[in-house]
Amino acid sequence: MSAREAIFARLRHQLAAGSSEQDRRETASARIAGHAANLIPARAQIDHGAQVKLFIDQAEAVQATVKTLASHDDVPDEVTAYLRKHNLPQAIRHGTDAQLSGLDWHGRAPSLTVSHGPADPHDEASLSHAVAGVAETGTLILTSGPDNPTTLNFLPENHIVVVRAADITGTYEDVWQTIRATYGERQMPRTVNMITGPSRTGDIEQRIELGAHGPRRLHIIIIEN
Amino acid sequence: MVTVHSTSPHFKANARRALGDEQLQRALTNVPGGFIAKRQHAKDKLPEFDALRDEARDLKNHTLAHLDVYLEEYEARVIASGGHVHWCETPDEACRTVIDICKAHDARTVTKGKSMVTEEIHLNAAMQAAGIQPVETDLGEYIIQLRGETPSHIIAPAVHLNKDQIEADFRATHTHLPADRQLEEGAQLVNEARQILRQKYIDADVGITGANFLVAETGTSIIVTNEGNGDLTQSLPKAHIVMATIEKIVPTLEDASTILRLLGRNGTGQEFTSYTTFSTGPRRADDPDGPDEYHVVILDNGRTGMIGSDFQDMLRCIRCGACLNHCPVYQAVGGHAYGWVYPGPMGSVLTPSLIGVDQAGHLPNASTFCGRCEEVCPMRIPLPKMMRHWREREFERHLSPVTVRYGIGAWAFMAKRPKLYRLATGIAARLLKLWAGKTGRLEALAGAGGWTRHRDLPAPQGPTFMAQWKRRRP
Structure with a gap:
């Protein structure tokens, strides 16, 4: 008997006292198909304007910085200004995301070197587009793929993330509904990253230090329109 | 249960040594100061916290009652997304499985995110014996790997160490760096580890992470971290191995979200890490990064035997560490004294299940039954009740020392004869009060040396409770 068979045989033997295998199967399938939400905290069940404000407050509470821009067109200026403010080289890398690739990088930020693709170990700053922001904890949602390669979220020391105000929502459950609508039932992108503030560790005497292995800084750009 | 390296049978000697270890005692002062206040703050900010605990308990009970079918659903989704699932009954099988995957990739070095299950199976030793170098990348795990130690806490593996000890370890190990560099501050130590480990991520052939949850709905594994090391570990190498156990499963993404609302708050006191x-399967056709192969190794190691037993509730545990942080015994002796992978109250229940009560019988006794562990458990696991079950089994199997058996026997004899019991306790209370005299405290008492060696025993102040109760009743 294989290990798999042995494990399942023991489980079925122990679980038989509770209900039949057929009943178990039907109950489990129904729960998965229904994917009903459990209790949702009241905190984020507020109007959209208040959700955006809560998102900003929560992100700033965990040491992310937040800038709100009127439109995508101003992103290159903001990236340039941010890099200058932190004395970083004028260079940024992003994926093939249409909202980022379509920007007038050359016209608005002529001194900036823009490269594309997954992160290179020498990159100091990266730019991603989040599919959503979750107000309840100031959490960004990024999905993997050529548009926004996952390594951009972790390898460079400075991560700039653009999110549309319209994509900021109350809870994690809202995000799962969006992902099911995009990818289909029971489907997920290879990686979904929930990012809440920059990298940190408390492993030395339980005191928090930022920038353990992932980005030291997380800068969020919210696009109003 | 063949590869058990445990010092749990020597808990008493371990604890005595820990109490006398000045460095350890200094480091342990960080536990109540940090974790307890932060957890309380996070809990207070979420009015639904206790209601979420009820839901989390119920949804995990439901999952365990349907565990076979949820595991099958999960497995089918992993395979459908291009991943592989490996089932293992024992630690040895799990180690062999991981090593075989590493060998298939000609792996020389393997990076590892934090995983208590890999500690449980002693994976690092097995990999080294097979000529593969494991590199722990979580800062705490990296530090203890340098020291050749095991984690002393399930979420803060190096909580038993002070900054100056870590500085000394870094100076002794990172000898290629200038000897006169500044390394006194926590930030400097974090930076140095960051620089050293960066190249390791890039060089690694395989990355191993644990899993906080496995989602049956989508075949997804979830890791909950703060440093970003787990993500670098799993996204840069050619293969990603997830090391998990059968009880990590949750039905849906919504169910995972409910428990995620509890995990960070209850563990580190963060609203969200x-x-x-x-993670779902390997890199997709158009993905520019991510692993080419995705393997999930699912270990049993005695857990199926807990289903339907007095200890099934323990399988709800999400490894937040709060029961360790709030335990007066853990706070006093630290994690290593417990002698195996899982310390504190959750370890005192789990360890006898996994390595046997004959090995770990002391652990369920290392509790004052103050009940704080159950009070703070996000999954409402009745830890004291289960420790009591273990004490009963230890007693039934004649594993407890003869003095304990004799003492319990004598107490039982008296307790079954209330009149005699009240007479004897009444006399004893009066005698002790007389003996203590004006101070009201006893500095020494035959049979209570273990207590009076470190503190005085308060003497009874008057008649027994029963006598007083009788008098007060109208």
Whole structure:
């Protein structure tokens, strides 16, 4: 008997006292198909304007910085200004995301070197587009793929993330509904990253230090329109 | 249960040594100061916290009652997304499985995110014996790997160490760096580890992470972290191995979300950790990064035997560490004294299940039954009740020392004869009060040396409770 068979045989033997295998199967399938939400905290069940404000407050509470821009067109200026403010080289890398690739990088930020693709170990700053922001904890949602390669979220020391105000929502459950609508039932992108503030560790005497292995800084750009 | 390296049978000697270890005692002062206040703050900010605990308990009970079918659903989704699932009954099988995957990739070095299950199976030793170098990348795990130690806490593996000890370890190990560099501050130590480990991520052939949850709905594994090391570990190498156990499963993404609302708050006191990562299968056709192969190794190691037993509730545990942080015994002796992988109250229940009560019988006794562990458990696991079950089994199997058996026997004899019991306790209370005299305290008492060696025993102040109760009743 294989290990798999042995494990399942023991489980079925122990679980038989509770209900039949057929009943178990039907109950489990129904729960998965229904994917009903459990209790949702009241905190984020507020109007959209208040959700955006809560998102900003929560992100700033965990040491992310937040800038709100009127439109995508101003992103290159903001990236340039941010890099200058932190004395970083004028260079940024992003994926093939249409909202980022379509920007007038050359016209608005002529001194900036823009490269594309997954992160290179020498990159100091990266730019991603989040599919959503979750107000309840100031959490960004990024999905993997050529548009926004996952390594951009972790390898460079400075991560700039653009999110549309319209994509900021109350809870994690809202995000799962969006992902099911995009990818289909029971489907997920290879990686979904929930990012809440920059990298940190408390492993030395339980005191928090930022920038353990992932980005030291997380800068969020919210696009109003 | 063949590869058990445990010092749990020597808990008493371990604890005595820990109490006398000045460095350890200094480091342990960080536990109540940090974790307890932060957890309370996070809990207070979420009015639904206790209601979420009820839901989390119920949904995990439901999952365990349907565990076979949820595991099958999960497995089918992993395979459908291009991943592989490996089932293992024992630690040895799990180690062999991981090593075989590493060998298939000609792996020389393997990076590892934090995983208590890999500690449980002693994976690092097995890999080294097979000529593969494991590199721990979580800062705490990296530090203890340098020292050749095991984690002393399930979420803060190096909590038993002070900054100056870590500085000394870094100076002794990172000898290629200038000897006169500044390394006194926590930030400097974090930076140095960051620089050293960066190249390791890039060089690694395989990355191993644990899993906080496995989602049956989508075949997804979830890791909950703060440093970002787990993400670098799993996204840069050619293969990603997830090391998990059968009880990590949750039905849906919504169910995972409910428990995620509890995990960070209850563990580190964070509303949400920096990184919560959902991984489903290997890199897709158009993905520019991510692993080419995705393997999930699912270990049993005695857990199926807990289903339907007095200890099934323990399988709800999400490894937040709060029961360790709030335990007066853990706070006093630290994690290593417990002698195996899982310390504190959750370890005192789990360890006898996994390595046997004959090995770990002391652990369920290392509790004052103050009940704080159950009070703070996000999954409402009745830890004291289960420790009591273990004490009963230890007693039934004649594993407890003869003095304990004799003492319990004598107490039982008296307790079954209330009149005699009240007479004897009444006399004893009066005698002790007389003996203590004006101070009201006893500095020494035959049979209570273990207590009076470190503190005085308060003497009874008057008649027994029963006598007083009788008098007060109208």
